[in-house]
């Protein structure tokens with residue numbers, strides 16, 4: 001599988017298998033994995049620094065095997081001639097590997113110091129305090145060290161996982177927890193979901209994976225992966241010459257409540273720019289009747305609108321009136337492809353009956369909640385959702401028998417059978433009103449062209465983020481990026497992807 005992401009439990013199993021495979025036959029001595037981790041991380045540190053530095057390198061080593069990795073790094077870099085300081089939080093029962101690493105570091109030119117008071121001028125911090133063995137929030141000296149790193153302007157290289165971050169969930173451990181904010185993370189044996197969602201997006205920096213030579217051991221199927229065009233490339237197709245607007249699907253946005261017409265228009269514009277054959281706004285209240293900037297969009301009264309045979313994007317600017325609820329229940333009871341977003345999700349959260357009917361919907365369904373909408377659907381708080389985005393997205397997908405896009409930094413795309421993908425495109429420029437409406441319109445267009453829900457959700461999330469990245473690269477953000485700019489950028493990204501796929 002491309003870009004697999006492994007849970008801590010899976011990494012532990014891989015580690016065990018690798019240890020027995022790599023130990024010399026018939027011996028029970030230390031495995032070479034920690035040595036390899038140390039070598040890989042020292043090489044990567046020099047890459048980050050652009051060669052052997054003249055300045056000092058500070059290595060923070062914790063009590064467990066993550067600390068062992070750090071001590072290997074300290075020994076390696078010192079032996080190469082670097083000026084290395086080590087702060088070591090010694091444990092009471094180090095593993096044999098960590099014992100060896102400590103002896104190597106002590107025998108090297110690395111200087112062991114008791115605190116970081118005279119390390120302010122260093123050119124690199126190596127964070128080897130805690131990895132996948134983090135068991136509780138950081139406190140005492142470990143916490144103080146992490147807080148100190150927050151003031152450093154130099155690169156910070158985390159070993160395996162930024163200390164303080166939960167590798168499974170991407171949340172900082174503890175109600176008032178702290179975690180290292182790395183510029184780079186080198187992660188061992190396999191990539192981990194927590195580095196790519198929620199707080200992980202701010203704490204991991206650039207993620208580099210090193211399998212420590214343990215290839216062929218990743219037999220247990222990872223149920224999470226990083227989203228990438230390869231996962232939906234099979235659905236990308238160039239337009240046939242002998243085609244017409246009917247070939248590319250009708251998208252109807254069920255929205256347009258009084259005072260919220262803009263949300264429906266944004267979803268409709270996204271559908272248009274993503275290539276829908278015909279785009280309607282089926283408005284629950286009398287509204288503008290025209291988008292002067294995009295007169296291609298057709299406005300209809302939702303009450304008399306024929307939703308059958310069309311892909312419905314329900315929710316953007318739909319409101320929660322009795323009329324809106326009635327129309328939503330009508331489209332949920334239909335059989336066509338369906339996107340459920342925003343107000344439509346809140347109505348489902350408030351009505352177990354609607355939610356049950358949604359779960360029974362006959363056609364393809366993608367729901368696109370932000371964390372608060374997901375929380376309402378699950379009957380918990382947004383903080384609970386954010387504390388474990390993967391599991392909550394999975395739970396929602398299973399309950400509603402739908403593909404879920406749990407939005408926010410590192411969007412989680414989940415399938416009812418438990419498969420999950422994390423999306424790495426996008427940036428905080430998207431944290432502005434209306435961008436979710438654009439995503440919903442984009443998903444609807446792909447569904448309307450016959451894409452399965454999973455691929456449509458993967459592609460839409462990837463394209464939406466890539467469009468935002470394109471805008472930022474061109475100077476239109478992240479500050480002040482507007483949702484209305486996204487559709488054209490999505491068009492550019494989609495055409496580029498289709499052209500690439502045609503060449504492949």
Ligand SMILES: NC(=O)C1=CN([C@@H]2O[C@H](COP(=O)(O)OP(=O)(O)OC[C@H]3O[C@@H](n4cnc5c(N)ncnc54)[C@H](OP(=O)(O)O)[C@@H]3O)[C@@H](O)[C@H]2O)[C@@H](O)CC1
Nearest residue numbers: 033034037063064065066130131132133134135136137160
């Ligand atoms: N084994 C191998 O072959 C390989 C392992 N590898 C590396 O090992 C890492 C995993 O090592 P690990 O299992 O020792 O866990 P680690 O992350 O060092 O932390 C556990 C230690 O911290 C302690 N502790 C926990 N939380 C704490 C807190 N909040 N505050 C204070 N203490 C706390 C805990 O003590 P305790 O909870 O028992 O008090 C224990 O001493 C992995 O991420 C990778 O870097 C790689 O080299 C590949 C090969």
Ligand SMILES: Nc1ncnc2c1ncn2[C@@H]1O[C@H](COP(=O)(O)OP(=O)(O)O)[C@@H](O)[C@H]1O
Nearest residue numbers: 370407408409427428430431433434435436437
């Ligand atoms: N910090 C961020 N990083 C990446 N993507 C983000 C970030 N903040 C928001 N987004 C994306 O922007 C969109 C916001 O959607 P939503 O919250 O529904 O907004 P609205 O309802 O105003 O349209 C989602 O696709 C979400 O994933």
Ligand SMILES: [K+]
Nearest residue numbers: 127130161163
């Ligand atoms: K670490």
